Amino acid sequence: xxxxxxxxxxxxxxxxxxxxxxxxxxxxxxxxxxxxxxxxxxxxxxxxxxxxxxxxxxxxxxxxxxxxxxxxxxxxxxxxxxxxxxxxxxxxxxxxxxxxxxxxxxxxxxxxxxxxxxxxxxxxxxxxxxxxxxxxxxxxxxxxxxxxxxxxxxxxxxxxxxxxxxxxxxxxxxxxxxxxxxxxxxxxxxxxxxxxxxxxxxxxxxxxxxxxxxxxxxxxxxxxxxxxxxxxxxxxxxxxxxxxxxxxx
Amino acid sequence: xxxxxxxxxxxxxxxxxxxxxxxxxxxxxxxxxxxxxxxxxxxxxxxxxxxxxxxxxxxxxxxxxxxxxxxxxxxxxxxxxxxxxxxxxxxxxxxxxxxxxxxxxxxxxxxxxxxxxxxxxxxxxxxxxxxxxxxxxxxxxxxxxxxxxxxxxxxxxxxxxxxxxxxxxxxxxxxxxxxxxxxxxxxxxxxxxxxxxxxxxxxxxxxxxxxxxxxxxxxxxxxxxxxxxxxxxxxxxxxxxxxxxxxxxxxxxxxxxxxxxxxxxxxxxxxxxxxxxxxxxxxxxxxxxxxxxxxxxxxxxxxxxxxxxxxxxxxxxxxxxxxxxxxxxxxxxxxxxxxxxxxxxxxxxxxxxxxxxxxxxxxxxxxxxxxxxxxxxxxxxxxxxxxxxxxxxxxxxxxxxxxxxxxxxxxxxxxxxxxxxxxxxxxxxxxxxxxxxxxxxxxxxxxxxxxxxxxxxxxxxxxxxxxxxxxxxxxxxxxxxxxxxxxxxxxxxxxxxxxxxxxxxxxxxxxxxxxxxxxxxxxxxxxxxxxxxxxxxxxxxxxxxxxxxxxxxxxxxxxxxxxxxxxxxxxxxxxxxxxxxxxxxxxxxxxxxxxxxxxxxxxxxxxxxxxxxxxxxxxxxxxxxxxxxxxxxxxxxxxxxxxxxxxx
Numbered sequence: 001x002x003x004x005x006x007x008x009x010x011x012x013x014x015x016x017x018x019x020x021x022x023x024x025x026x027x028x029x030x031x032x033x034x035x036x037x038x039x040x041x042x043x044x045x046x047x048x049x050x051x052x053x054x055x056x057x058x059x060x061x062x063x064x065x066x067x068x069x070x071x072x073x074x075x076x077x078x079x080x081x082x083x084x085x086x087x088x089x090x091x092x093x094x095x096x097x098x099x100x101x102x103x104x105x106x107x108x109x110x111x112x113x114x115x116x117x118x119x120x121x122x123x124x125x126x127x128x129x130x131x132x133x134x135x136x137x138x139x140x141x142x143x144x145x146x147x148x149x150x151x152x153x154x155x156x157x158x159x160x161x162x163x164x165x166x167x168x169x170x171x172x173x174x175x176x177x178x179x180x181x182x183x184x185x186x187x188x189x190x191x192x193x194x195x196x197x198x199x200x201x202x203x204x205x206x207x208x209x210x211x212x213x214x215x216x217x218x219x220x221x222x223x224x225x226x227x228x229x230x231x232x233x234x235x236x237x238x239x240x241x242x243x244x245x246x247x248x249x
Numbered sequence: 250x251x252x253x254x255x256x257x258x259x260x261x262x263x264x265x266x267x268x269x270x271x272x273x274x275x276x277x278x279x280x281x282x283x284x285x286x287x288x289x290x291x292x293x294x295x296x297x298x299x300x301x302x303x304x305x306x307x308x309x310x311x312x313x314x315x316x317x318x319x320x321x322x323x324x325x326x327x328x329x330x331x332x333x334x335x336x337x338x339x340x341x342x343x344x345x346x347x348x349x350x351x352x353x354x355x356x357x358x359x360x361x362x363x364x365x366x367x368x369x370x371x372x373x374x375x376x377x378x379x380x381x382x383x384x385x386x387x388x389x390x391x392x393x394x395x396x397x398x399x400x401x402x403x404x405x406x407x408x409x410x411x412x413x414x415x416x417x418x419x420x421x422x423x424x425x426x427x428x429x430x431x432x433x434x435x436x437x438x439x440x441x442x443x444x445x446x447x448x449x450x451x452x453x454x455x456x457x458x459x460x461x462x463x464x465x466x467x468x469x470x471x472x473x474x475x476x477x478x479x480x481x482x483x484x485x486x487x488x489x490x491x492x493x494x495x496x497x498x499x500x501x502x503x504x505x506x507x508x509x510x511x512x513x514x515x516x517x518x519x520x521x522x523x524x525x526x527x528x529x530x531x532x533x534x535x536x537x538x539x540x541x542x543x544x545x546x547x548x549x550x551x552x553x554x555x556x557x558x559x560x561x562x563x564x565x566x567x568x569x570x571x572x573x574x575x576x577x578x579x580x581x582x583x584x585x586x587x588x589x590x591x592x593x594x595x596x597x598x599x600x601x602x603x604x605x606x607x608x609x610x611x612x613x614x615x616x617x618x619x620x621x622x623x624x625x626x627x628x629x630x631x632x633x634x635x636x637x638x639x640x641x642x643x644x645x646x647x648x649x650x651x652x653x654x655x656x657x658x659x660x661x662x663x664x665x666x667x668x669x670x671x672x673x674x675x676x677x678x679x680x681x682x683x684x685x686x687x688x689x690x691x692x693x694x695x696x697x698x699x700x701x702x703x704x705x706x707x708x709x710x711x712x713x714x715x716x717x718x719x720x721x722x723x724x725x726x727x728x729x730x731x732x733x734x735x736x737x738x739x740x741x742x743x744x745x746x747x748x749x750x751x752x753x754x755x756x757x758x759x760x761x762x763x764x765x766x767x768x769x770x771x772x773x774x775x776x777x778x779x780x781x782x783x784x785x786x787x788x789x790x791x792x793x794x795x796x797x798x799x800x801x802x803x804x805x806x807x808x809x810x811x812x813x814x815x816x817x818x819x820x821x822x823x824x825x826x827x828x829x830x831x832x833x834x835x836x837x838x839x840x841x842x843x844x845x846x847x848x849x850x851x852x853x854x855x856x857x858x859x860x861x862x863x864x865x866x867x868x869x870x871x872x873x874x875x876x877x878x879x880x881x882x883x884x885x886x887x888x889x890x891x892x893x894x895x896x897x
Binding site for chain 2: 012028030065132135138189
């Protein structure tokens with residue numbers, strides 16, 4: 001396959017960026033999208049040019065590092081991570097636009113690499129269960145109904161890639177934040193911190209400069225792990241419940 | 250003197266493992282360990298490199314205990330460490346199934362599975378701790394699979410006949426890692442951990458014979474800095490990426506452990522690498538990494554190849570009596586559930602016979618037709634849905650209709666930095682945990698045991714043993730950036746990176762990585778020979794020489810520069826590869842993942858030579874290209890008596 005790539009190039013956080021055009025040839029439909037970019041980068045290096053910087057690591061769709069907007073879609077045309085997207089999803093002769101995640105809470109570091117540390121700070125605000133090592137009771141002491149365990153798992157699958165933010169017209173992080181709240185709040189182990197968790201995480205989310213939610217649903221459509229849109233409803237419910245409960249105290 | 254003329258030095262005599270009945274040793278060690286007064290702990294700084302299961306759990310636990318932790322990861326977030334990709338599960342001797350499991354059985358299975366090349370004391374401790382890990386993870390909210398009654402589900406895994414593997418669909422590593430990451434996040438928020446993401450360790454600082462800090466590079470700004478501590482913990486993972494193609498993450502690397510080795514930490518059993526039997530075969534030259542399909546698939550899938558050589562009919566057109574379910578045929582009692590090393594070698598053998606399937610004949614079928622008929626498609630989907638989806642996405646084939654094609658790939662390294670019972674390396678104050686050390690798996694790791702070991706080391710073992718070191722070794726003299734040793738280490742690191750940038754040759758760092766990786770796969774992969782290893786040992790220094798003459802690294806060191814990161818990792822692979830080949834050459838026996846063609850039984854099974862090789866080989870660094878010195882730690886088996894492993 002022969003392709004034309006239009007890639008966002010930006011030297012560093014302070015520099016202005018622009019789209020640059022590259023031609024790549026000899027691309028196999030079996031290549032992953034990132035292997036196609038590897039091919040481009042090998043050529044750029046040999047020509048003494050700066051290769052395109054992009055985040056990637058496991059290339060198995062689970063670490064959440066890769067993060068490209070491809071032809072305007074977070075992670076591209078298929079519902080998967082960029083690393084699991086294969087070139088068979090494109091046609092010979094295509095022109096492909098490649099951009100970084102666009103959100104004011106995710107500043108660009110270089111080219112296609114953005115800073116997603118805001119997500120870490122949201123988790124630090126309350127996305128955990130306080131259970132110091134050694135203090136745990138026997139695992140079977142508290143049975144968890146299977147539907148609850150499955151519900152928790154479904155939300156715990158979030159890989160923290162940020163596609164939900166990139167896809168959202170408001171740059172909101174509601175889906176990411178709600179996934180963790182739903183995961184932990186449904187479990188009996190998570191109950192003691194149920195209210196503080198949702199209040200603190202939502203407050204941190206707002207502080208990081210993510211936008212508000214207008215329920216367009218783009219986040220859930222882009223999510224490679226299929227975190228459901230109802231997750232946000234669940235978080236709102238938890239937040240209202242917590243606000244009322246805390247104000248009564 | 251050539252590299253193969255190594256000298257044998259003093260044996261390693263003291264492993265610090267207590268004497269006495271094996272089930273009392275860990276209690277004894279913990280009781281004998283000195284403690285640090287809780288009020289004094291915040292005065293001690295501990296550096297932890299890596300945030301996977303071992304590093305994440307260690308950092309969180311040390312911080313909970315009151316130590317000041319400074320932690321590093323090269324990823325943009327500690328949540329992305331490669332433990333996240335572990336699929337299958339985590340072993341624990343809970344015996345919830347009442348199927349005859351016990352701590353002793355897990356201990357026995359692990360020593361046997363490791364082909365009698367692991368230290369009994371360590372393995373027994375691991376089995377003891379396994380039950381606490383599950384409790385800890387459940388308390389953190391890890392959403393393990395559960396039965397309808399609300400209790401935890403388990404399944405069986407390769408190499409064992411009990412059902413002791415706890416799992417969270419095919420994403421157990423992800424869920425356990427997020428548990429550790431969340432515990433870590435709580436401590437970061439509390440100000441007990443100073444977290445440095447996108448920061449890579451480039452060297453170790455050893456002052457007066459003790460580990461006192463590290464040199465690390467901020468991958469965003471390129472700034473190289475020094476960090477100081479009372480003890481350093483390496484949790485930087487394994488070195489499988491020396492093979493270029495492996496199931497490791499693209500950026501997983503050996504630099505932290507290799508630099509520690511260069512500074513005096515012995516490297517043990519480097520040739521013990523695990524080739525995982527169920528990975529997706531490669532499709533072409535462009536391949537950048539290999540993807541694993543969880544071993545749990547072997548619980549219900551049946552592995553076969555055509556009986557006839559060169560049979561290129563589509564699998565569904567090959568009648569039952571023309572298929573060879575070779576694992577079931579050769580190993581009737583374990584069948585498709587034999588340990589990984591055995592399953593991998595069997596796949597290689599049938600492919601070498603010309604009966605492999607798919608492009609290049611480098612694959613075997615993993616067939617779910619029987620399972621779908623027996624359990625129904627829905628049940629198969631519930632158990633393996635995400636794995637089937639992943640397979641389909643990568644290969645464009647539907648495994649519900651056509652059998653999967655699989656082939657072995659490098660997956661895990663049992664070797665690593667030599668550590669004593671306290672997980673301390675030969676450099677006082679330097680500890681190695683998780684895959685970075687060599688401690689528990691001998692010559693072959695059983696499925697679902699990596700997660701167990703990483704978390705055992707991080708949550709329970711290290712926090713107990715590091716106390717003892719810190720209590721006995723108060724550092725009166727602070728070390729700072731002005732110390733002559735520190736200035737020297739920093740200058741060496743800067744010089745190395747500057748040299749990489751200045752060569753300005755005509756080959757990319759990746760091209761060298763690929764070259765040495767292919768060499769290693771050919772000569773130090775699934776089957777090794779004296780002549781092949783000698784060839785590799787001759788070739789590696791040539792590649793290294795060429796690397797320093799022809800490598801091209803664009804850009805500067807004072808910026809985000811992924812080519813420079815890569816080139817610097819390749820420098821270390823080019824030295825480590827040589828040690829792996831030497832270790833494989835010197836170990837003239839077959840055991841576990843190390844198969845020497847010269848040492849096999851008449852029916853082609855690995856033949857151990859216990860009189861000669863019942864030891865862990867700990868290598869001491871003597872200089873690049875210089876022969877290292879071998880130190881042997883004799884392995885004594887008091888409880889599990891070595892026999893030839895039989896899975897027939």
